[in-house]
Amino acid sequence: MKVKVRNGDTITYYSRLFSLPPSLILSEDGKETMIQGDTIIIPGYKISPYQVKQGDTLIGLSEALSVPVDMLHLLNQEKLSENGAYWNIPQRMEDALYSGKKEYTSETLQKDAESLTNAYPFIRKEVIGHSVLEKPIIMLIIGNGPKKVHINASFHANEWITTGVLMEFLQRLAQSAVSNGNLAEIKARKLIEDITIFAVPMVDPDGVDLVLKGPPAHPEFGPLAMSLNKNSSDFTGWKANIRGVDLNNQFPALWEIEKERKPQQPSPRDYPGDEPLSEPEAKAMALIAETYRFDAVIALHTQGQEIYWGFEGREPTVSEEVVKKMEQRTGYRALQYLDSYAGYKDWFIYHFQKPGFTIELGLGVNPIDLEQFEEIYQQAVQIFLAAME
Structure with a gap:
């Protein structure tokens, strides 16, 4: 959530206001100091719009939503308070952004x-x-x-x-x-x-995309993958990169032993490459x-x-x-x-x-x-x- 710095605001004050360590609050451009008009990013918060009704005040809304009044003021510096306008209401992000339990391309x-x-x-x-x-x-x-x-x-x-x-x-x-x-x-x-x-x-x-999505539309590596996979469209057994090199056999730690005993040419698995x-x-x-x-x-x-x-x-x-x-x-x-x-x-x-x-x-x-x-x-x-x- 982005906020505009007001005159006199500090990272220490934002830390208290949002109950966050100062180290988690960052300026948009990475500066360590703040001046009025800078944009500061408050992590783990999002903005929800609220349509103002007749008689609404920041103090009343603060009490109703259990949100500090100055937090509301900070997010609504340029907002009008008349009936029909929208105010920004800060909310902690409680829902997950994504689930790791899925096919990850x-x-x-x-x-x-x-x-x-x-x-x-x-x-x-x-x-x-x-x-x-x-x-x-x-x-x-x-x-x-x-x-x-x-x-x-x-x-x-x-x-x-x-x-x-x-x-x-x-x-x-x-x-x-x-x-x-x-x-x-x-x-x-x-x-x-x-x-x-x-x-x-x-x-x-x-390699991951090859397993999950099939051969790429590439004039060289699409046909190569099919050839190395014996023209099968089932790539679930494929471990290598798109060139048929096993990346976890590629490092100079007695690589020559693997080179001697593993496949001698590109393969869906185990080929250590021509050199580390x-x-x-x-x-x-x-x-x-x-x-x-x-x-x-x-x-x-x-x-x-x-x-x-x-x-x-x-x-x-x-x-x-x-x-x-x-x-x-x-x-x-x-x-x-x-x-x-x-x-x-x-x-x-x-x-x-x-x-x-x-x-x-x-x-x-x-x-x-x-x-x-x-x-x-x-x-x-x-x-x-x-x-x-």
């Missing part, structure tokens, strides 16, 4: 990310790169704490349910921060004071880790209810403490080592010697049935919070 993600950042502008959106088909790969950043935790989803195309899980988490965290509520018994405001979360909800937008970081999606993910120097990484995958947390003995000792909490809270099975290399979590541990976790959410065959959504969402939240403590 790249277009759906773009729409929901816009809704989320418009309603909660303290969530910052950054385009970290583009896919083979030039679709933006977005990162959503929430929090201002010193500990930096990265969470990603949909590295694999047919694991798109993980995008919904991550988007649901971001929405509920933002809602709880505005309302001063809890997220799984943790104070949301305290969480975003202590932690900065860097979330990439869809690493492989081309050959794909734009993988390059973007490596770049953000180098740029932001995350303290921990969580990579969401499906399926198996397992947590992989080690790589070649380079994981720090704290990783074991964290993964034990994850096991206790979810019932998932923790596995330190696996005969698998060149994944994002593997590279993060190998390169930075910091905690990294690959989470296999849910049970069954990919794509995981949406009927499992709420259960795996609750498990994922416990995993996130264990990594952030």
Whole structure:
């Protein structure tokens, strides 16, 4: 909700008026100081129109609606009070902006990310790169704490349910921060004071769209996808990007082992490419880790209810403490080592010697049935919070 600054208004005053921490209230252009006429964004509020009736006053309306009179004045500086005019009435946003329980295409993600950042502008959106088909790969950043935790989803195309899980988490965290509520018994405001979360909800937008919508209308990659899929229109088994490269086999962490034993040419799954970081999606993910120097990484995958947390003995000792909490809270099975290399979590541990976790959410065959959504969402939240403590 946008408001115009009056002479003498301050962020501190708005913080008291709207019961929000000053850190959640932002100027439209990012300035830290305010002058009269500036536009300030109040998160988690919306405006409802009210048609003025004869005899209405701001004081009377304030008492009837339990809204501070100066809040009404702030939103109606240019409104006339005569009969028939409309006044702006501020309301807290209580309904969800979207549901994560759905088939998440790249277009759906773009729409929901816009809704989320418009309603909660303290969530910052950054385009970290583009896919083979030039679709933006977005990162959503929430929090201002010193500990930096990265969470990603949909590295694999047919694991798109993980995008919904991550988007649901971001929405509920933002809602709880505005309302001063809890997220799984943790104070949301305290969480975003202590932690900065860097979330990439869809690493492989081309692949996800291929699984959910079929081949693109592209003269090269549409026919290629059909050919690699043996001319079948059923892409539910597809894990790779649109070029047939498995993005989670693309990182320089003993990549040569995967290259030797995995498919030697583009494929719906497992092909590690001709060289590490050959794909734009993988390059973007490596770049953000180098740029932001995350303290921990969580990579969401499906399926198996397992947590992989080690790589070649380079994981720090704290990783074991964290993964034990994850096991206790979810019932998932923790596995330190696996005969698998060149994944994002593997590279993060190998390169930075910091905690990294690959989470296999849910049970069954990919794509995981949406009927499992709420259960795996609750498990994922416990995993996130264990990594952030």
